[in-house]
Amino acid sequence: MTTPPLSRSEAKDQTRRRLIRAALAILDQEGEAGLSTVKVAKAAGIAQSSFYVHFKDMQDLLRVLAEEGGERLRGAMREARRKAREEPGDLDRHRDTFRIPLEASCRHPELLRIQLRARHDPSSALRDFAVRTAAAYRDHHAADLAALGYTADDERDRRRLEMIAEGINAATNALAIGHLEGRYPDLDECADILTALSRGALRLLRHEATGPRHPDRSEPAHRPAPADPAAGEQRGDGG
Amino acid sequence: MTTPPLSRSEAKDQTRRRLIRAALAILDQEGEAGLSTVKVAKAAGIAQSSFYVHFKDMQDLLRVLAEEGGERLRGAMREARRKAREEPGDLDRHRDTFRIPLEASCRHPELLRIQLRARHDPSSALRDFAVRTAAAYRDHHAADLAALGYTADDERDRRRLEMIAEGINAATNALAIGHLEGRYPDLDECADILTALSRGALRLLRHEATGPRHPDRSEPAHRPAPADPAAGEQRGDGG
């Protein structure tokens, strides 16, 4: 038995972390309805009343949980993206676009499940987190697709690009869940399906973009896109 | 004005229906967490204790709700399918495949939202309903795709077909929600996106199904087109 002389603040922080982890586990296993200060505190090994030493109330804990969860997801996405950049994969840039969120999701199954649940639940304290996470994924896709050369010049194409990104995002989540449930063991195959799905949709986009049905504006307007895919959102860690 | 001489059983049945409708509304607006016998009974205009005249407990009400909801969704799907059969739409068979579930979902927004929520919530009494509904949609898609000539001979193709159907289903729900939220006003456009999405994925399937077992072959430019799904395109206009 190690006898690490924990300082008071270290011990407190450790308890706090136990509370957060306990809440995450209960949230994943029993859902938001199963959450209570009693259960969380007990699972963390402290008295129910001591819960309030660390958090103002359950809402407060969930806020912190969402913040940290969002950071973890974003970090996983960043990491996967970085790894994808280092690897040869020039040929499969398109495919990587789908592997990255898939891997990020599967690296944190509880967060994925919680996010999917909370997204449409008006009573959920995590709804905001879920909506923002989904928006981040959608933007990631939209930006990556734009980077692949699928520009959206007019209003309609922009909307279509968004719709495609949203559909792809939903499919990504569904396949990630399927993978986590063991139905689709091969993550590469999931990425393949997503790649194939998007390819068809993008053809529609490009088709519309190159040969407009209503040539009212003869302006090609080949604007060089936002250039940085989703890098702009968290380019922070530099190179 | 109206003086409808309601028999006792008629009045009771009407109260029961009010309870179910009230529960559905609360469920949609506040989520499962906001549900209580107090609220439901009050919204239905009766005393809380009288709730138990009609249902054993809240679980019982939710069971009935799920049964009726499932029946309504299935009915809407059946109806849309029937209507699609009657219409000329030979050209847009493929597209109809996606319009049908879209319309069915949008006809019952509360049920769609509730289903999406409950699907991944382990604490939800409606989880079973959600899972079965999702499975029904997925099967609908898989069957329709099969009807379009995309056979799945071996294990792998079967799994891929299922994955495609699951992805498409998820995208369908996402776009239906987007439509209900007003972001995608044109349901036809949603169907177009879904059509395009599936077309790419089906190409992958067909490629695997018709081509010889040589995985190194790159994308062929020719179009064998067994059942002619994409032939109709949409107004084609080669441009």
Next chain:
DNA sequence: TTTTTCACCGATAGTACTATCGGTGAAATT
């Protein structure tokens, strides 16, 4: 009419959870 039935009511016991209280002992500070 007389009697029975029963949908509905108010009251309430019981359960589960929240959030605050004063107390305690060991770490931290003096």
Next chain:
DNA sequence: AATTTCACCGATAGTACTATCGGTGAAAAA
């Protein structure tokens, strides 16, 4: 060593909900 700080404790008041009770009046049956 003496004092202060504070993370944690048990107890408990307060809140919200569930589910059961006996009572009531009007519809239904006799």
